[in-house]
Amino acid sequence: MRPTLAALLLLASSALATGEFTTEEAGGKVTVKLDGKLYTEYRTDSKVPYLHPLSSASGACLTRHWPMEPGFKEEEDHPHHRGFWMSHGAVNGHDFWAWTTKESDPKIEHKGLRERKNDAFTVELAWTAAGKTQLTEERTYAFKEIDPKTMAITVTSKLKAPEADALFGDTKEGMFAIRVDRTLRQKGKEAKGAIADSEGRKDGAVWGKKSNWVAFTGPDEKGEPAVIAVLDHPSNLRHPTWWHARDYGLLAANPFGIHDFEGKKDKHTGDHVLKKGETLVFRYEVVLHHGDLESAKLAERWAEFAK
Structure with a gap:
């Protein structure tokens, strides 16, 4: 007996069915699993919350391993570059981006989990410095x-x-960022990667330019093709944003660093004041693809995200 059309359609839809996400929370950490396997973790064991690892469908980690995995053999530079994070180098004059050794350093404090679903969660954060809350954040x-x-x-x-106006200063050190793994970089012993943006620019030409998205491409740590990209939403401040995309593997969307990116003499060109009590909303999307830049279809992904 031949299968009916309905049965064939059901079979096809099952083959295309997506996996199931689950989330678990314990001790300020949220573990995200896909079909029961670790997908990523939201971690609060540093001065800035971050996600690690970010994995391809191949099972390879597309973000750097060190310093989250002590003893892992790779370049040990920029210890504040942890997986996938968000911070900025000048908020009311305080540097939430780079780290020093002082206990009074600015930090983004995890205040609690507000909501958790299988495929999403919301946290409450406080950007604190000099004994004050400079910003509150719902992420x-x-x-x-x-x-x-x-x-x-x-x-x-x-x-x-919450307490007074907040000034986001003009600096390239920020804001929504990823540090990619060794093989996706252009610089380093294992580097085999490339950089591309939505405007067709490549590699070093991407730095400091405005575009809808930027992607790092190349072989993953298993030698299989991979793409990791960040998409900027049209509703974001100063869209399309500028990009701090470096050959050693840093990819950051930054709407504030105009004087650095465009070589302006006025070092306050990119300043932005968030008035007391007002809200500034940012939306970004990270795309992880097992394949090449063409099969990633990032123009389509961005158009869908932009809706």
Whole structure:
């Protein structure tokens, strides 16, 4: 007996069915699993919360291993570059980006888990410095498997200035960032990667330019093709944003560093004041793809995200 059309359609839809995400929270850490296997973790064991690891469908980690995995053999530079994070180098004159050894350093404190679903969670954060809360933040991470080779993490950040106006200063040191793994870089002993943006620019030409998205591409640590990209939402401040994309593996969307990126003499060109009580919302999406730049279809991904 031949299968009916309905049965064939059901079979096809099952083959295309996406995986199931689950989240678990304990001790300020949120573990995200896909079909029961570790997908990523939201960690609060540093001065800035971050996600680690970010994995391809191949099972390879596309973000750096060190310093989250002590003893891992790779370049040990920029210890504040941890997986996938968000911070800025000048908020009311305080540097939330780079780290020093002082206990009074600015930090982004995890205040608690506000909401948790299978495929998303929301945390409450406080950007504190000099004994004061400079910003409060409600940040939501949402996870989606677009197809068996493509996954996406959408982040929505709602920033408020609770006590006084907050000045975001003009600096290239920020803001929404990823540090990619060794093989995806252009610089280093194992580097085999490339950089591309939505405007067709390549490699070093991407730095400091405005575009809808930027991607790092190349072989993953297993030698299989991989793409990791960040998409800027049209509703974000100063969209399309500028990009701090470096050959050693840093990829950061930064709407504030105009004088650095465009070589302006006025070092306050990119300043932005968030008025007391007002909210500044940012939305970004990270795309993880097992394949090459063409099969990643980032123009389509961005158009869908932009809706």
